[in-house]
Amino acid sequence: MRTLFSLFILLLSFKANAFTLNNTAKLVFTEDEVKVNVASGCTNIGITDAELLELVGKAVDNFWNKSPTSRLKLRKGSVINVDARFHSDSICTASTNCDPNPVLAVDSDILISCNLNATNFPSSSILGITIPNNIAGTRIVGSLVLINDKADTQFDTKSDDAKVAILAHEIGHAFGLGHSPVQDSLMYYATVSQRKALGRDDIDGISYLYPKQQPISGCGTVDMSGGKNGSWPGLFIGFSIIGLAEIYRKRKGSKQIQA
Numbered sequence: 280m281r282t283l284f285s286l287f288i289l290l291l292s293f294k295a296n297a298f299t300l301n302n303t304a305k306l307v308f309t310e311d312e313v314k315v316n317v318a319s320g321c322t323n324i325g326i327t328d329a330e331l332l333e334l335v336g337k338a339v340d341n342f343w344n345k346s347p348t349s350r351l352k353l354r355k356g357s358v359i360n361v362d363a364r365f366h367s368d369s370i371c372t373a374s375t376n377c378d379p380n381p382v383l384a385v386d387s388d389i390l391i392s393c394n395l396n397a398t399n400f401p402s403s404s405i406l407g408i409t410i411p412n413n414i415a416g417t418r419i420v421g422s423l424v425l426i427n428d429k430a431d432t433q434f435d436t437k438s439d440d441a442k443v444a445i446l447a448h449e450i451g452h453a454f455g456l457g458h459s460p461v462q463d464s465l466m467y468y469a470t471v472s473q474r475k476a477l478g479r480d481d482i483d484g485i486s487y488l489y490p491k492q493q494p495i496s497g498c499g500t501v502d503m504s505g506g507k508n509g510s511w512p513g514l515f516i517g518f519s520i521i522g523l524a525e526i527y528r529k530r531k532g533s534k535q536i537q538a
């Protein structure tokens with residue numbers, strides 16, 4: 280009987296990851312595709328609801344969807360009508376340990392809404408806050424991103440590129456990441472205003488939460504079958520080679536505190 284001998288060689292990179300999760304539990308969406316919708320009704324952020332949705336599309340495509348090693352694909356959703364309380368209510372019902380406000384539970388996917396609540400935004404420099412607020416076990420059912428829409432918000436003073444980076448940062452929280460202590464990261468607590476790409480730690484984080492499955496036959500397979508005696512009828516060697524490139528950019532610019 281024909282037998283097969285398989286040898287898999289894995290080149291492992293041992294390193295310490297620096298990313299954090301937004302909860303002690305590993306909360307994730309179970310879907311491979313998650314939409315990011317925008318709630319209609321922004322007033323003070325300097326752009327229309329439709330323009331905000333366009334920036335959301337850039338935030339997912341220019342940042343998270345460029346991660347080569349994660350399965351999660353984020354999609355630009357649509358502008359939707361929501362209950363007025365999404366614009367007025369606090370995201371938490373307790374100020375110390377945040378208990379998500381149940382009336383703002385997001386049914387599915389990610390919702391970005393403007394919000395005027397002073398408890399959410401005690402400072403004009405807090406541009407956005409985010410929490411997965413509809414949880415089933417360790418599964419994220421829906422997440423809410425609130426953008427500071429108060430009259431003194433600093434969101435409207437940002438360039439479109441900076442707004443895209445801010446939205447991408449909040450979306451990172453929405454699918455499960457916390458802050459990174461690595462300054463060259465989108466998930467660093469302060470946003471470098473001209474940031475246009477993920478950092479290494481961002482890719483590590485999304486790939487940890489949403490690992491892409493590598494088909495077992497999808498990498499180089501070499502048939503070294505030889506002879507007819509059946510002693511070594513087949514030798515399959517799978518090489519899984521992970522090439523990691525690091526590009527560190529030193530950028531100067533003003534930093535903006537984000538939640």
Ligand SMILES: [Zn+2]
Nearest residue numbers: 458468537538
């Ligand atoms: Zn943050």
